[in-house]
Amino acid sequence: MQFKSVDISKTASAASIIFDALKKAIIEGDLEEGAPLRQDEIAKMFNTSRIPVREAISRLEEHGLVKSQRYKGAVVSGLSxxxxxxxxxxxxxxxxxxxxxxxxxxxxxxxxxxxxxxxxxxxxxxxxxxxxxxxxxxxxxxxxxxxxxxxxxxxxxxxxxxxxxxxxxxxxxxxxxxxxxxxxxxxxxxxxxxxxxxxxxxxxxxxxxxxxxxxxxxx
Amino acid sequence: MQFKSVDISKTASAASIIFDALKKAIIEGDLEEGAPLRQDEIAKMFNTSRIPVREAISRLEEHGLVKSQRYKGAVVSGLSxxxxxxxxxxxxxxxxxxxxxxxxxxxxxxxxxxxxxxxxxxxxxxxxxxxxxxxxxxxxxxxxxxxxxxxxxxxxxxxxxxxxxxxxxxxxxxxxxxxxxxxxxxxxxxxxxxxxxxxxxxxxxxxxxxxxxxxxxxx
DNA sequence: ATATTGAATATTGGATCCAATCTGGCTATG
DNA sequence: CATAGCCAGATTGGATCCAATATTCAATAT
CATH class of the missing domain: 1.20.120.530 (GntR ligand-binding domain-like)
Structure with missing residues (x-):
C-alpha cells in the first residue's frame, strides 16, 4: 500500500516562528521604528522562555531590522x-x-x-x-x-x-x-x-x- | 579636563565573539565546506555554555555561511x-x-x-x-x-x-x-x-x- | 548473510535559574 | 535649589538542567 508523504512538520523551531512573526510585524509597520523589543514580553506572547526570543532578535539584527545594545535591549531600526x-x-x-x-x-x-x-x-x-x-x-x-x-x-x-x-x-x-x-x-x-x-x-x-x-x- | 573616550569594551557579548571567530574560520577556509559545527565542542573551546554558541550559529545562518537542520545541527555551507x-x-x-x-x-x-x-x-x-x-x-x-x-x-x-x-x-x-x-x-x-x-x-x-x-x- | 527492531548514546531545542548591568527615584550635601 | 551618590527594581546575558529528536549499534528474525 502506498502512503502519501505527509510533512510531520515540527520543522519549525520556536525561534523561527518568533523570528517570522516579529519580522512580519516590523515589515508591515505594526511595530513602529524605535519600539523596544522586551524579551520577557515577547516570550509571554508566545508562551516560551526568553531563549528562543533572543535567538529571533539576534537574527533580526543580522538583517538590519533591529538594533540592539548590550544590556539595553533591542529596538526596531529606523530608516531615514x-x-x-x-x-x-x-x-x-x-x-x-x-x-x-x-x-x-x-x-x-x-x-x-x-x-x-x-x-x-x-x-x-x-x-x-x-x-x-x-x-x-x-x-x-x-x-x-x-x-x-x-x-x-x-x-x-x-x-x-x-x-x-x-x-x-x-x-x-x-x-x-x-x-x-x-x-x-x-x-x-x-x-x-x-x-x-x-x-x-x-x-x-x-x-x-x-x-x-x-x-x-x-x- | 578632557578625557579621551575609551571603549570600556565589555561591549562584546560572548555570542558576538564566537560569531566573529566562527565567521573568520569559515571565510578563511579553516572550517571546510560541510564541516559540522558541534555546539558542545565550540562551547568548550570558548569556555562558555552552548547558549551563546547557538546564537552565533543562528546569526551565521542568516548570512548564509552555515545551514542548519532542526535536531541535526549546522554545517558550513558549500558554494558551487x-x-x-x-x-x-x-x-x-x-x-x-x-x-x-x-x-x-x-x-x-x-x-x-x-x-x-x-x-x-x-x-x-x-x-x-x-x-x-x-x-x-x-x-x-x-x-x-x-x-x-x-x-x-x-x-x-x-x-x-x-x-x-x-x-x-x-x-x-x-x-x-x-x-x-x-x-x-x-x-x-x-x-x-x-x-x-x-x-x-x-x-x-x-x-x-x-x-x-x-x-x-x-x- | 541481510534486513529489521529496539535500546543506548549523542546532540539539539528550550525552561529555569543566577549574575551583570541599566534605569529611575530618593537622599544627603553643598 | 541643584547635584552627586546610592539603593531597588527592571532587564539582559549566560549557565545549568531537562525534554525531544537523531544516530549508532547490538540483537533477532527471515
Whole structure:
C-alpha cells in the first residue's frame, strides 16, 4: 500500500516562528521604528522562555531590522529618507539585471501566474493587500532567473523598505502608475523582450523612489 | 579636563565573539565546506555554555555561511562554481556603482590610505595576506561613497566568496593581473575619473570571475 | 548473510535559574 | 535649589538542567 508523504512538520523551531512573526510585524509597520523589543514580553506572547526570543532578535539584527545594545535591549531600526533612497537605488541596479536573465527562462505557467497577481493588484481596493501582491508579482517574474543569491539580496532589501513601498503605493498617483508600469513589464516579458523588461523595471523603481522622496520632502 | 573616550569594551557579548571567530574560520577556509559545527565542542573551546554558541550559529545562518537542520545541527555551507559565479556577477554590478559615487567624495587621506594598501598588496609575498589587503584596498575606496547599505551588501557577498577570491589570487597570473588593475583603479580615482574607475572595477571583477571559473572547469 | 527492531548514546531545542548591568527615584550635601 | 551618590527594581546575558529528536549499534528474525 502506498502512503502519501505527509510533512510531520515540527520543522519549525520556536525561534523561527518568533523570528517570522516579529519580522512580519516590523515589515508591515505594526511595530513602529524605535519600539523596544522586551524579551520577557515577547516570550509571554508566545508562551516560551526568553531563549528562543533572543535567538529571533539576534537574527533580526543580522538583517538590519533591529538594533540592539548590550544590556539595553533591542529596538526596531529606523530608516531615514536618504537610507530608503539608497535602497531604492540598489534595487534599481539589481532588479533590471535579474529580470533580463529571467525573461528567456520564463515558462507559460510563470507568466500566467504573474499576470494573475498583476490583475489582482489592479482590482484590489485593500491597501494592506497592495504591498503583498506587488511583491508577489515581481517575485514571480524574477524567480525564473534562478539567481538565488540575487533573489535573496533583493528580498532582504525589500524587507527593509517595505513600509516605504506601501506608503508610496497609497499616494494619489501611486497605484495608477504602478499598475500601468506592471502591465508594461508583463507585456515585455510575454513578448520575450528582456531589454525592455529591464529598462521598464529600472524606471519603475526609480519612479517609485522619486515619488516617495518627493512626498517625504513635503512633510 | 578632557578625557579621551575609551571603549570600556565589555561591549562584546560572548555570542558576538564566537560569531566573529566562527565567521573568520569559515571565510578563511579553516572550517571546510560541510564541516559540522558541534555546539558542545565550540562551547568548550570558548569556555562558555552552548547558549551563546547557538546564537552565533543562528546569526551565521542568516548570512548564509552555515545551514542548519532542526535536531541535526549546522554545517558550513558549500558554494558551487555556479553560485560563486553568480556572486561575482552581483559584485560586478554593484561595485562599479559604488566607486562611481565614491570618487568625487574621496579625500586625499583616503586616497593615500588606499595607495598604501595597494602598495602593500604589491610587495607582499604571504598568500594569506593577499586576501585581506585586497579587501582593504577596495573597501577604503568604496567607503568614501557613504553608501552604507551597498557597502554592507558587498561585504556580505565578499564573505561568501572569500575563499574563491583567495584561490583566484594564487593562480599563476592572478596576483600580477590584480596588481595591474589595482594601480589603474587607484590612478583613475586620483584623477577623479569616476567613469573610468567604475569601468575598471567592472572589468576587474569579471576578469577575476573568468579566471576562477576557467581554472575550476579544468579540475 | 541481510534486513529489521529496539535500546543506548549523542546532540539539539528550550525552561529555569543566577549574575551583570541599566534605569529611575530618593537622599544627603553643598 | 541643584547635584552627586546610592539603593531597588527592571532587564539582559549566560549557565545549568531537562525534554525531544537523531544516530549508532547490538540483537533477532527471515
Amino acid at each position: 529618507a536618504d537610507e530608503a533612497g539608497e535602497i531604492f537605488d540598489y534595487r534599481a541596479i539589481l532588479e533590471p539585471h535579474i529580470i533580463r536573465v529571467a525573461v528567456p527562462k520564463m515558462t507559460p505557467k510563470a507568466l500566467t501566474e504573474a499576470r494573475s497577481f498583476c490583475d489582482a493588484f489592479a482590482v484590489s481596493d485593500d491597501p494592506m493587500e497592495w504591498g503583498d501582491l506587488n511583491r508577489k508579482f515581481h517575485a514571480t517574474l524574477y524567480n525564473a532567473s534562478g539567481l538565488t543569491f540575487h533573489l535573496e539580496a533583493v528580498e532582504s532589501a525589500l524587507d527593509r523598505v517595505d513600509r516605504y513601498l506601501r506608503a508610496q503605493l497609497v499616494l494619489s498617483d501611486g497605484m495608477a502608475r504602478a499598475n500601468d508600469e506592471h502591465l508594461r513589464i508583463q507585456d515585455a516579458c510575454e513578448r520575450g523582450d528582456a531589454d525592455a523588461a529591464a529598462e521598464l523595471t529600472h524606471q519603475h523603481i526609480l519612479g517609485a523612489k522619486n515619488s516617495l522622496l518627493n512626498h517625504l520632502s513635503k512633510l | 562554481a555556479d553560485e560563486a559565479g553568480e556572486i561575482f556577477d552581483y559584485r560586478a554590478i554593484l561595485e562599479p556603482h559604488i566607486i562611481r559615487v565614491a570618487v568625487p567624495k574621496m579625500t586625499p587621506k583616503a586616497l593615500t590610505e588606499a595607495r598604501s594598501f595597494c602598495d602593500a598588496f604589491a610587495v607582499s609575498d604571504d598568500p594569506m595576506e593577499w586576501g585581506d589587503l585586497n579587501r582593504k584596498f577596495h573597501a577604503t575606496l568604496y567607503n568614501a561613497s557613504g553608501l552604507t547599505f551597498h557597502l554592507e551588501a558587498v561585504e556580505s557577498a565578499l564573505d561568501r566568496v572569500d575563499r574563491y577570491l583567495r584561490a583566484q589570487l594564487v593562480l599563476s597570473d592572478g596576483m600580477a593581473r590584480a596588481n595591474d588593475e589595482h594601480l589603474r583603479i587607484q590612478d583613475a580615482c586620483e584623477r577623479g575619473d569616476a567613469d573610468a574607475a567604475a569601468e575598471l572595477t567592472h572589468q576587474h571583477i569579471l576578469g577575476a570571475k573568468n579566471s576562477l571559473l576557467n581554472h575550476l572547469s579544468k579540475l
